[in-house]
Amino acid sequence: MSKQIILNAFELNGAMHNSHGLWKHPQNQRHRGYKDLDYWIQLAKLLEKGKFDAVFFADVLGIYDVYQKSKAPSIRDGLQVPLNDPALLVSAMASVTEHLSFAVTVSTTYEAPFSNARRFSTLDHLTKGRIAWNVVTSYLPNAARNFGLQDMIKHDERYKIADEYLDVSYKLWESSWEDGAIIEDREAHTLVDPEKVHEINHEGTYFKVEGPHLSEPSIQRTPVIYQAGTSESGREFAAKHAECIFVGGPTPERIRFYAHDIRKRAETHGRNPENIKILSFLNVIVAETTEAAEEKYKEYNNLWSPNAAKAQYGASGYDLAEYEELDPALPFEYTKATEGGHYKAATLTKDSAKKLTVGDALNRFETIDRNSYIVGNPREVADAIQYQFEVSGVDGFNLNHLVTPYDLEAFIDLVVPVLQERGLYKKEYANGTLREKLFPQGVSVLPDDHPGAKCRLPLPVNQE
Numbered sequence: 001m002s003k004q005i006i007l008n009a010f011e012l013n014g015a016m017h018n019s020h021g022l023w024k025h026p027q028n029q030r031h032r033g034y035k036d037l038d039y040w041i042q043l044a045k046l047l048e049k050g051k052f053d054a055v056f057f058a059d060v061l062g063i064y065d066v067y068q069k070s071k072a073p074s075i076r077d078g079l080q081v082p083l084n085d086p087a088l089l090v091s092a093m094a095s096v097t098e099h100l101s102f103a104v105t106v107s108t109t110y111e112a113p114f115s116n117a118r119r120f121s122t123l124d125h126l127t128k129g130r131i132a133w134n135v136v137t138s139y140l141p142n143a144a145r146n147f148g149l150q151d152m153i154k155h156d157e158r159y160k161i162a163d164e165y166l167d168v169s170y171k172l173w174e175s176s177w178e179d180g181a182i183i184e185d186r187e188a189h190t191l192v193d194p195e196k197v198h199e200i201n202h203e204g205t206y207f208k209v210e211g212p213h214l215s216e217p218s219i220q221r222t223p224v225i226y227q228a229g230t231s232e233s234g235r236e237f238a239a240k241h242a243e244c245i246f247v248g249g250p251t252p253e254r255i256r257f258y259a260h261d262i263r264k265r266a267e268t269h270g271r272n273p274e275n276i277k278i279l280s281f282l283n284v285i286v287a288e289t290t291e292a293a294e295e296k297y298k299e300y301n302n303l304w305s306p307n308a309a310k311a312q313y314g315a316s317g318y319d320l321a322e323y324e325e326l327d328p329a330l331p332f333e334y335t336k337a338t339e340g341g342h343y344k345a346a347t348l349t350k351d352s353a354k355k356l357t358v359g360d361a362l363n364r365f366e367t368i369d370r371n372s373y374i375v376g377n378p379r380e381v382a383d384a385i386q387y388q389f390e391v392s393g394v395d396g397f398n399l400n401h402l403v404t405p406y407d408l409e410a411f412i413d414l415v416v417p418v419l420q421e422r423g424l425y426k427k428e429y430a431n432g433t434l435r436e437k438l439f440p441q442g443v444s445v446l447p448d449d450h451p452g453a454k455c456r457l458p459l460p461v462n463q464e
C-alpha cells in the first residue's frame, strides 16, 4: 500500500485559535461551545467519523502582549484567551471514541516534570495508549511573569531545560517501575512488589527528583513525543527526542529542506529516520464549487482581524507596531535578537518565498494569507494536498480550521472521500496504540533507538 496521509485537527481549548476575528461568523460555535463538554464530545465523534489520527491541542500559559506592548489586541479578539486546560478534555473525548488520539501541549519551562509525567501516564492509561505530548518551551513574556520570572529564560537555555526535563521524564516512565511489579500475591499480602519499584534519584542542572513515579506503567509508557521548532536548537531537540515533528514553510520545497535536515540530524543521534514522522500545516477553504469556495474566502476575509494576527506574530518577540512607524518601502529586517520563537520570526525573513519590504510584511496580516491557503472545490483541494504531500515529503498535516466545526465538517464531507478514493487516506483505522498506528513496524513502547529507551531497566539475567 502506498504511503497515506496522517491527519491531525489543530485545536485549542479556548475561544479562538488561529482564526482571527472569525468568531463573528454565524456558523462559528467554538467561542461559546468550548466551555461545554458536549461541544468537545461532538467534535471527537466528528473527527473519528473523518478518520483523523489525532486532535492536537495547542496551549499557551499567558497572553500575547508584544504587539503594541499591550494585551488588549489579543483579549479583544479572543486570541487564545479565554483559554482552558486541554488535558482535562481528553477523558471525555476518549470515552466516546475508539481510535482518535490526543496530542496535548505542555511546556517544559514552567511545569514540574514529576507532576507532568503523572498527568501523561494517567491519560495514557485512561485512553489505552492514545496519547501524545507536544513538548514546547513557551515564547510568551507574560507566561514568564505568570510563573514568577521577571524576564523570559533565554531561547537556547529553554531547550537545555527541555532536554533535561525529557531525561527526568524518561526515567520516571521507563525505569521507575519494572514490568510485572503488580503481583497481586494474596498469600504474601502483597499487591505491588517493592523490589520492582525504583527511585530515579535524578540530580541534574535544573531538576532534582527522587521518585519513584507514582503511576504504574501505562501501555505506551512514554507518550508519543511531538515537537515543533525550526531554530537550530529546536531542530536539534526535535531530532533527538521527537517522534512527530511539525515543520512550517512557504513552499513544499522549503518544508522538504527542514524535513531532510531533521532526519539527517536524527541519524547523528543514532536514530532511524523512519522512526520520525514529519507533519506540516494544512489550511483549506473548501466548498462544492470553485465559485462557492471563493465566496467563502471573501466572506471570511471580511471578518478577519489584522490586529489579532499581528498580536499572534508577537510570539516571535517582535512588535509589528514598531514597523508600522517605518517607511513601507524599506526592506523588512530585524535589527535585534529576541527570546521569542524563531519559527514565527522566520516566516517574514528567511522562510519567506521572496524578500519583503516593511509594507509587504505588514500587508501579510491584513487578509487571510492566500498563499498559505488552499481554496477550491473538493477535487482542486485534493489535488493541492496531494501535491504538497508528494513534493514536500511530509507524512501528514495539522489541519487548521477557521470556522469550527463548520470547516471541519466541510473537509470531512467533501475532501476526505476524494483522498480516500485516491488511496491517499485511510478508510479504516488500524488497531493498536497511537505509536503502533503511526509506526506499524513497531510496538507500543518507544523504539530501541530512542534516547528514552536507553533509560529502560536491564532485563534480569534469566529473562534475557
Ligand SMILES: Cc1cc2nc3c(=O)[nH]c(=O)nc-3n(C[C@H](O)[C@H](O)[C@H](O)COP(=O)(O)O)c2cc1C
Pocket: 057, 058, 059, 060, 105, 135, 136, 137, 138, 139, 227, 228, 229, 230, 231, 232, 233, 234, 235, 246, 247, 248, 340, 341, 342, 343, 344, 398
Ligand atoms: C504546529 C505547531 C504547533 C505549535 N503549538 C504550540 C503550542 O501549543 N504552544 C506553544 O507554546 N508553542 C507552540 N508552537 C511553537 C513551537 O513549540 C516553538 O516554540 C516555536 O516553533 C519556536 O521554536 P523555535 O524557536 O525553535 O523555532 C507550535 C508550533 C507549531 C509549528
